[in-house]
Amino acid sequence: MDTKPPQTSEQAPVCTCGAVKPKSNKAKKWLKYVVVILSLSAVYFITKKPSQRLTMTHEEWDIFIKDHPYEAPAADAFRSPCPFLNTFANHGILPRSGNATYDDYYRAMTIAGTTPSVTKSFLNSVFYAYKEINPSESIWSDLHKAPYVTFQHIGQHNILEHDISLTRLDAAQEPDFTIPNAERIQSIIDTADKSTSMVGEKQLSDFRRGKWNEAAARPRSTYHFGLFFQFTSAMECVLLLDYLGHDHQISVDHLESFTLKERIPDDWYPLEQPLTTMNLIKRTRSCFMSVRKSKA
Numbered sequence: 001m002d003t004k005p006p007q008t009s010e011q012a013p014v015c016t017c018g019a020v021k022p023k024s025n026k027a028k029k030w031l032k033y034v035v036v037i038l039s040l041s042a043v044y045f046i047t048k049k050p051s052q053r054l055t056m057t058h059e060e061w062d063i064f065i066k067d068h069p070y071e072a073p074a075a076d077a078f079r080s081p082c083p084f085l086n087t088f089a090n091h092g093i094l095p096r097s098g099n100a101t102y103d104d105y106y107r108a109m110t111i112a113g114t115t116p117s118v119t120k121s122f123l124n125s126v127f128y129a130y131k132e133i134n135p136s137e138s139i140w141s142d143l144h145k146a147p148y149v150t151f152q153h154i155g156q157h158n159i160l161e162h163d164i165s166l167t168r169l170d171a172a173q174e175p176d177f178t179i180p181n182a183e184r185i186q187s188i189i190d191t192a193d194k195s196t197s198m199v200g201e202k203q204l205s206d207f208r209r210g211k212w213n214e215a216a217a218r219p220r221s222t223y224h225f226g227l228f229f230q231f232t233s234a235m236e237c238v239l240l241l242d243y244l245g246h247d248h249q250i251s252v253d254h255l256e257s258f259t260l261k262e263r264i265p266d267d268w269y270p271l272e273q274p275l276t277t278m279n280l281i282k283r284t285r286s287c288f289m290s291v292r293k294s295k296a
């Protein structure tokens with residue numbers, strides 16, 4: 001109770017003491033510099049583009065792709081069930097061997113217009129999901145991410161690869177996931193809008209629903225299309241229509257080039273700005289619902 005007043009009166013002389021005064025002036029000066037530097041750097045970080053610019057302008061892409069010509073895959077190269085991975089590898093944007101590190105996938109995806117946060121969360125799951133567990137090592141080693149993931153790993157059935165795909169037959173019909181099915185792709189092309197030659201969400205969803213109905217008529221053990229895969233299929237609908245295509249549609253020429261020839265069309269260029277997470281969520285939800293609502 002009686003300790004407080006003496007304390008303040010004891011502190012007062014210390015503060016007004018001559019040795020401290022010039023110091024506090026100096027500190028004030030420094031503080032000014034610090035405030036100026038902090039505000040400048042705040043302005044810098046708020047206005048500057050992401051530290052690593054990931055997407056390209058149309059002009060930058062045209063220069064970039066000249067250095068990344070198409071080459072058919074070598075006999076010993078790995079290929080995947082993903083048209084994007086195969087196509088980018090055929091142009092050397094991903095390793096042509098089909099054996100890639102986290103950084104390789106990160107670069108390819110962000111060039112295509114995925115945001116850093118979406119890319120990191122997706123790739124972290126991938127690099128845990130496809131990690132080979134070595135039974136002779138400790139359990140703790142299971143917690144490490146894979147050092148690389150080959151396209152062959154990515155084809156393992158029912159991890160990411162699933163039935164009722166747009167471009168592949170179901171695993172029970174064609175176990176080789178690297179082979180795009182020309183007939184299937186042609187039937188999607190046939191559904192394109194006749195005046196614009198564009199394929200959109202409705203066409204993809206009706207197609208998928210049709211293939212789902214066909215599979216459901218087969219013996220139950222020959223296909224699987226659970227909730228998780230319905231969700232990843234909806235994402236693949238967005239990957240096709242908004243990253244390979246633009247604005248939730250894709251031209252039949254581009255569709256055929258990416259999925260059947262696995263070659264980047266000459267007149268194509270990737271998103272100039274990443275697709276926002278909000279748009280990604282909205283469009284994925286829309287693709288998901290449209291398969292369930294389809295009357296096909």
Ligand code: HEM
Pocket residue numbers: 081082083084085105108109112113114126154155160161162163164165166167168236237239240243244
């Ligand atoms: C922005 C980058 C990407 C785009 C535009 C893209 C595009 C696509 C598309 C359109 C499909 C559907 C093919 C079909 O239904 O037949 C697909 C399937 C697939 N993608 Fe990708 N992809 C991307 C990144 C990746 C990455 C990084 C991985 C794995 C590391 C991956 C793994 C797969 C797999 C396993 C499938 C097969 C799913 C199925 O069974 O249908 N994709 N991708």
Ligand SMILES: *[C@@H]1O[C@H](CO)[C@@H](O)[C@H](O)[C@H]1NC(C)=O
Pocket residue numbers: 099100148150
């Ligand atoms: C993939 O590449 C890594 C080096 O990055 C190598 O150690 C590994 O053996 C390769 N895997 C296959 C299956 O070729």
